[in-house]
Structures are given as C-alpha cells and as structure tokens.
Amino acid sequence: MINVDEAYRIILENISTLPIQEVNIKGAVGLCLAEDAVSDIDMPPFDKSSMDGYAVIAEDTLSASGQPVELGVIEGVAAGQMPQKKVERGQATKIMTGAALPQGADAVIKVEDTEPMQGPKVRLLKGMKKGENVCPRGEDFQAGQVVLKRATTLRPQEIGILAMIGMGKVKVYSSPKVGIISTGDELVEVGRKPTGGQIRDSNSHCLAAQVSLTRAEVECFGTARDDRKSLIHMIKKGLRKDLLLLTGGVSMGEYDLVVGVLKELGVNLFFEKVAMKPGKPIVFGKYYKTAVFALPGNPVATYVSCELFVRPAIRKMMGFTQLSRTIVKAQLETPLRSRGERREFRPTWLRLEDGRLSASPVEWHGSADLLGTTRANSLLIVPEGVESYSAGQEVEVMLTGEL
Amino acid sequence: MINVDEAYRIILENISTLPIQEVNIKGAVGLCLAEDAVSDIDMPPFDKSSMDGYAVIAEDTLSASGQPVELGVIEGVAAGQMPQKKVERGQATKIMTGAALPQGADAVIKVEDTEPMQGPKVRLLKGMKKGENVCPRGEDFQAGQVVLKRATTLRPQEIGILAMIGMGKVKVYSSPKVGIISTGDELVEVGRKPTGGQIRDSNSHCLAAQVSLTRAEVECFGTARDDRKSLIHMIKKGLRKDLLLLTGGVSMGEYDLVVGVLKELGVNLFFEKVAMKPGKPIVFGKYYKTAVFALPGNPVATYVSCELFVRPAIRKMMGFTQLSRTIVKAQLETPLRSRGERREFRPTWLRLEDGRLSASPVEWHGSADLLGTTRANSLLIVPEGVESYSAGQEVEVMLTGEL
Numbered sequence: 053m054i055n056v057d058e059a060y061r062i063i064l065e066n067i068s069t070l071p072i073q074e075v076n077i078k079g080a081v082g083l084c085l086a087e088d089a090v091s092d093i094d095m096p097p098f099d100k101s102s103m104d105g106y107a108v109i110a111e112d113t114l115s116a117s118g119q120p121v122e123l124g125v126i127e128g129v130a131a132g133q134m135p136q137k138k139v140e141r142g143q144a145t146k147i148m149t150g151a152a153l154p155q156g157a158d159a160v161i162k163v164e165d166t167e168p169m170q171g172p173k174v175r176l177l178k179g180m181k182k183g184e185n186v187c188p189r190g191e192d193f194q195a196g197q198v199v200l201k202r203a204t205t206l207r208p209q210e211i212g213i214l215a216m217i218g219m220g221k222v223k224v225y226s227s228p229k230v231g232i233i234s235t236g237d238e239l240v241e242v243g244r245k246p247t248g249g250q251i252r253d254s255n256s257h258c259l260a261a262q263v264s265l266t267r268a269e270v271e272c273f274g275t276a277r278d279d280r281k282s283l284i285h286m287i288k289k290g291l292r293k294d295l296l297l298l299t300g301g302v303s304m305g306e307y308d309l310v311v312g313v314l315k316e317l318g319v320n321l322f323f324e325k326v327a328m329k330p331g332k333p334i335v336f337g338k339y340y341k342t343a344v345f346a347l348p349g350n351p352v353a354t355y356v357s358c359e360l361f362v363r364p365a366i367r368k369m370m371g372f373t374q375l376s377r378t379i380v381k382a383q384l385e386t387p388l389r390s391r392g393e394r395r396e397f398r399p400t401w402l403r404l405e406d407g408r409l410s411a412s413p414v415e416w417h418g419s420a421d422l423l424g425t426t427r428a429n430s431l432l433i434v435p436e437g438v439e440s441y442s443a444g445q446e447v448e449v450m451l452t453g454e455l
Numbered sequence: 456m457i458n459v460d461e462a463y464r465i466i467l468e469n470i471s472t473l474p475i476q477e478v479n480i481k482g483a484v485g486l487c488l489a490e491d492a493v494s495d496i497d498m499p500p501f502d503k504s505s506m507d508g509y510a511v512i513a514e515d516t517l518s519a520s521g522q523p524v525e526l527g528v529i530e531g532v533a534a535g536q537m538p539q540k541k542v543e544r545g546q547a548t549k550i551m552t553g554a555a556l557p558q559g560a561d562a563v564i565k566v567e568d569t570e571p572m573q574g575p576k577v578r579l580l581k582g583m584k585k586g587e588n589v590c591p592r593g594e595d596f597q598a599g600q601v602v603l604k605r606a607t608t609l610r611p612q613e614i615g616i617l618a619m620i621g622m623g624k625v626k627v628y629s630s631p632k633v634g635i636i637s638t639g640d641e642l643v644e645v646g647r648k649p650t651g652g653q654i655r656d657s658n659s660h661c662l663a664a665q666v667s668l669t670r671a672e673v674e675c676f677g678t679a680r681d682d683r684k685s686l687i688h689m690i691k692k693g694l695r696k697d698l699l700l701l702t703g704g705v706s707m708g709e710y711d712l713v714v715g716v717l718k719e720l721g722v723n724l725f726f727e728k729v730a731m732k733p734g735k736p737i738v739f740g741k742y743y744k745t746a747v748f749a750l751p752g753n754p755v756a757t758y759v760s761c762e763l764f765v766r767p768a769i770r771k772m773m774g775f776t777q778l779s780r781t782i783v784k785a786q787l788e789t790p791l792r793s794r795g796e797r798r799e800f801r802p803t804w805l806r807l808e809d810g811r812l813s814a815s816p817v818e819w820h821g822s823a824d825l826l827g828t829t830r831a832n833s834l835l836i837v838p839e840g841v842e843s844y845s846a847g848q849e850v851e852v853m854l855t856g857e858l
Contacts, residue, residue, distance in 0.1 A: 077645070077660060078660070078663065078675075081664040081667060081668065082668075092648070093648075093649065095654075095826070096654070096823065097649060097653075097654065098652065100823075102821060102822075102823070129652075130640060130641075130681070131639055131640065131641040131652065131752075132639060132640035132641030132642070132651075132652050132653055132681075133640070133641075133651075133652050134651040134652045149752070149753075150639070150641055150654070150752065150753075150823075151641075151652060152651075152652045187820060187821070187823060191820050191824075192820055192823065192824045192825075192826050192827075193826055199826055199829075200829065204829075207664070207829075207856060208661045208662075208664035208665040208668070208758065209661060209758060209825055209828040209829050210829050211660050211661055211663075211664040212657040212658070212660055212661030212664075212754055212758070212825050213657070213825055213826055213829055214660070215645045215655055215656065215657035215660040215661070216654070216655055216657040216754075216825065217655075218645055218646070218647075218648065218655060219645070220644075220645040220646050236534055236535060236553070237533060237534065237535035237536070238533075238534035238535030238536075238553055238554070239535070241623075242480070242618045242621055242622070242623040243621070243623050244621075245495070245496075245621065246496065246500060248535075248536070248537040248555075249501065249532075249534065249535050249536050249537045249554055249555045250500075250535055251498075251499070251500060251553070251619070252618055252619055252620075252621060253618065254615040254616070254618035254619040255615070256618075257480060257481070257614050257615055257617075257618040258611045258612060258614055258615030258618070259611075260481065260614075261484040261610070261611035261614040261615075262611040264484060265484060265485075265611070272481075278533070278535075349534075349552070349553065350552075350553075351615055351619075355611065355612060355615070378807070378857070380807060380810065381809065381810035382810070404781070404783060406784065407783065407784035407785070407812065407849070409810065417590060417594050417595055418505065418590070419505075420499065420503075420505070420553075420590060420595065421594075421595045422595075422612055422615050422616055422619065423498070423595050423596055423602055423616055424595075425612040426602075426603065426607075426610075426612050426613050426616055446810070451857075453610060453857075454781070454854075454857060
C-alpha cells in the first residue's frame, strides 16, 4: 500500500493543465493567468499630481526673506484635462489630484499649504522641494513591461491591473468540468426520510461544495445503485468530464463493484489504496484525458481525501503552481493517541493568539462523524509511526480554509 | 477627523442584517445560516458496522483453549439492508461497512481477521471486545438535536451535515445587491486607449472583484462624468441597491461633486474623512436602507478602504459574526518609516516559515501604485504616532486572503 506522498506524486504526474481560454476580467477573479500581461501604457501616463493644489517651480517657493511667496495663477487643470500653458518663473497652475503636471512646473504644493488671494494669485505658506507631490511618468510601470507573469493567481488587485493596461479580456487556464456520482444501495436523496438501513446521501453535497470553491464546474449525477448496470450507465456519463469523482463502493465487501466496473470500462487505475486514516480505500485512475477518483463512502474520509488529493488535482488543471493546502506548525493543546500505522488526519481547531498557533483536536467518533469536522478548521497530521503526542508538543496542521 | 476604529464602529452601527431567504443547499456554500438546523434522525440511525466483516457476540469470540473459534453464518447484510435474523450464541452474520448490526450481536470482526471455511461457517482469528467496530445509534447526533446553530458559516462540511439531516433547502441571510459607480472625467473604459490626461477605470473592476468574493451580487453602472446631471442620474439608480459604492470625486478639489450630489439627493452622511493612509477622503452614509460609500479615487486607497470598511459592512448584512479580516503579529524584516499622523496600511508580503510569521513591506510608490499590491498578500498596520519601526520589531499585519 502506497503512502500519502506517493499517492500525491502519482496523481499530479498524471494530471495535465487544461487548455487556455479567453475570459472577460469581470468573471476572472480566482482563475490563473495563462499569458504574460504586458502594459500598453506608462503608469502614470504623465508626470502626475498626487495632491489637490498648485503646480509650481520648486525654486520659486522659498523667498530669501522667509516670507510667504505669492505666485500668479495662469490656469486650472482638472483630472482628465491636459494643461495648456507652460509654468514660467513666478507662475503657478491650479491642479487637481491625478491631473497632468504642466510643462515647466516640478512640484505641487497642497491647497492646505496655500492661502487664497484676490485675483488670479496664490500665497504659498511653505517651501517645496523639486518633485514633491509629483508621481513621475512611468514610475509604477512602463509600456512594454510585463506587469503580471503567466501563472499568477488573479486576485482583485490583479484584476485592477489588467483593467489599467487595457486587458478587458484575458487568457486563463480553463476550469475543469467535474462530475460527481455517489454509490450505494443504502443511500436516499436528501428530500426523503431514510428507513431501515438507509442513510441520506451527504457525500455528493459536501464534495460538490468543496469542488465549487476551487471554481471548477460541478455536475452531480445522483446516486448509482450497487449493481453493474446502474454503475456503468452513470460512470459512462461521468467519463465525459475532465474529472470524475465517485464516493462509496470501494471498500473490501463483495457488494463493492466500483473498481470492477472502472476496470471493465477501460479506466487505467494507478492505485486502489493509500495508507491514511480516514480514507484507506482511495482509487485513482485515468480514462483518456479524464481523471477518476473513487473515494471511500465514509463522509470524513471523502472530505479529507478531497482536500488532500482532489483539490490539488483541480488546481493543477487550472494552471496554479501552489497546489496543496498550507501546512503550519502549531502547539498541541491536549494529548493525542493514534494507531501509528497509517498517516492520520484529525479534525482540529487551530487558534492564533498572540502570534502563537495552538491546535486542539475536536471530539469526534471516526470517519463517519462529519459533525465533528464542523467544529474544526484544519486537519492535524499524525505521521506514520507516531503513537502519541503529549500536550505542548509541536505538531503539523493543514489549514482547510481561512484562519 | 475620526480614526479608523471610530469609522468602523459608525459603519457597523448603521448596517443591518438583510432579510432571511430560503436557498437550495447546492448553492449555499459561503453563506450564513439563518436558523438552527435540527436533525430529524439519529446518526448513525442504528447500531452500525464500521467494517466489512462478521457481526458476532463478543463472548463467543474467545475460546477457553485459545484456539480459533468457528461460528455458523446465518445471513449476509449489505449497507442499505436490514438484518432479518437475530444472532444467537455460536452464530455470526456477514456484514458490510455502514450496515445495521443484527439483534443479538455486539461486535464486528474485520473480514481480514477471519478465515473462509467450507459451508456457511467462518473461522475467527482474533478475540473481540463488546462494541468493537460498532458505532452505536445516535453516537454522532440525535433526532431533535440542534446540529448547526444560527449564524454558522456554511462550509462544505456544514453543507454535508444539512444533507444528512434532510435539509435540502435552508434559511440563510440574503447577500446584498451592490452597485458600483466610478466617477471622473479622466476615466475611460478598459477597451479604450487613454490619451492626454486620461487613465482607464480600474477601480470599479478591482472593487467588483473584492465584492464578488464576499458572495454579494455586483452591478457596475459604469463611469459618471464630473457633472451634477451625470452623477445624479447614476446615483439615483445606485440608491435602489442595498449598498452603493462610488470611487473617485471625494478629494478636496472643486471638481469633486460627489459629496454635494449625495447630500442633495438626501443621503444622510455620517462622516466624510477618516484619519488613515492611503484613503483619507472616505464618505459613509445611508439613504433609507441603502448604505453608501464614496471611496477615494486612488486605486490602493479604494482597495484598502474596501477591505477595511466595505467588506465588514457586507458581511454584517449577510449575517456573519466574524466581520473583519484576521490581524496577526509578525516580525518585521526591513525597517520602515511613516509620517506618524494617520494610521497607515502598507502592502506587505507575509511569510510563514517554521511557525514564525515575518512581514516584508513591498516596494511601492503610494496610493496610486496598485501594482505594488500585487506583490503583497497583506497590509501592515502602522498605528497613529509611530514614525518608524526597525527590523525585527513585532508588527500587526492584516491578512487580505489566504496565506
């Protein structure tokens, strides 16, 4: 049986980045840039005033006597306008934040540092240095410059930059189309009340939510019965997606047909088990370009294996370079025991206080107890061979969302 | 001029949570639960096998002589089926993971710990304790129990729980409808090449992305010219939303009409300036139930004030209790200077290494330099009165996304 690292490596080796597509920047936040973004302009596009005030010649602003200087105001320039007149010695141009500096001027004095006068004149209450309150042309970036590199994640600020440089449309890597099938005769739809040995299908809903947060496109095909025909029918539909996720039907019992049907349909399986807890029976394969995961039916096992393996696979398809969740070191609050056989992932509450991370594994009853994970924001990792941790020890914890 | 904390307090005092609506759980991830979620079933709904194996009576599994025990197999039960026969002394029922334990049995022996025999018999290679590999009925939660409290954020695991307890539809707080207007004669659309004193409108794109990440519904109205008529026309449309965001047109210059028009239209303004950098001219008001922000036109000022004030306002409307971004303590990597007048927010790269957070403010050229923020993942907070920090000092840093 392979371990978690080996499984991760095999999965990523067999996942390719999806084709590039062009999208409007209005819907591009969270996607991954598939081209270098090159500016077509200098930013700022001209020497620019960073204040409301008066464009002046710095040398003019300090009188020998230390008395306030008075300058003649020759025009007013708003943002969006271009100055028409050159500022000569003894002159000033009234200027707004963001407006272009007139020729001749080399500084802007804030309106708060001036006094209004009768007629087209202004009194300066302060001396200025050359360049003060002026952003020189091209200071932030220049025409022809790569401002965002390929493989950058598009956050709001990157979207803003793309708008600045005129890229209203942008090339990104496509998001995968993901199909989800839950399997098992014991499953009933959410709307029905389970009777006898039945339970409601929760895995496809939890998985769909996990997948949708990656910005992949999810389709739930519903529940397949534990019979060959039902499985073949649904899996065939699912194999048209970029990624097919199955849950349930991969444990040892004779009623578990999923692996057999996958093989029968020609899915090339790379592994069928991973030494981890929860979640040992985890199947990964490929069918032409379609990646296939069959995840264990226990809700927490499904949840954890999606975080560990499916999410990185999706992120690789989407072109990202940072694939897995962040792992942090934290101080354990309460002692903890493990079997020490397989690597274990324990739902945990991670708390940040005074710059110190502390981890408290939540109470839970094993891999069916999804309610336990609602009290957690992370997964504590117990490596193979570790049978106990004592309180105060340093442990590794995988974040499963924002802290 | 009020400070950041006072502004934050005034905003939240004047924002109400939006009405409750019922949504399908398929689209509910990221929303806030508006009711207590009560289970209609016990989970597990019956004493349940957590393994593939044989349901047995624990007392039967240890022979006095230490020899393997042999039991008669009376039936097989798959997940989804209910056992028909009671297990008596000397008997076992073949059972699958997730299936209901038959009456009489009190433990499940893993199939790996048994040996097949001829006929309906099984040989046990191990003794069992009562309750082993059995999840007792109602262990995770019970019918009538509140499993998720009102105001819980719906993450994938909470969506799974709602499915388990039959809540295919769920009451959540509504997401606000947000309108965005950029203002300024200098602005041109992304698709056009700016000439003369013009620049492209980037703020409405960056803001729209920031807002969409909160799951609010954004409509961009476009750019209003710096004239009363154009502004009145657009603002009137925007005031029909739950939240109206304007950018630009709030600095001191005479061309800045926004505040005047807001007052003319009857918007009740609570403040017009906040002592912060970037972003001093920040206007907040209410028009009946509509909250209105007019943010400064400098891109980083808009970005920062959205993170600081708009995002918490939206989150309060959506019913969340955790409103503002997480603030962490980190060690400063490079020395830093500030004016020390207003609270300053400096784009910063926060790095987590060996459990230690370190903060490096990125190079940037002030509040127009949005490109600087693309090198950052956080904002370093320089409090009022602090004029410098030296390398190694502990500083406060606000996360602006995932680490």
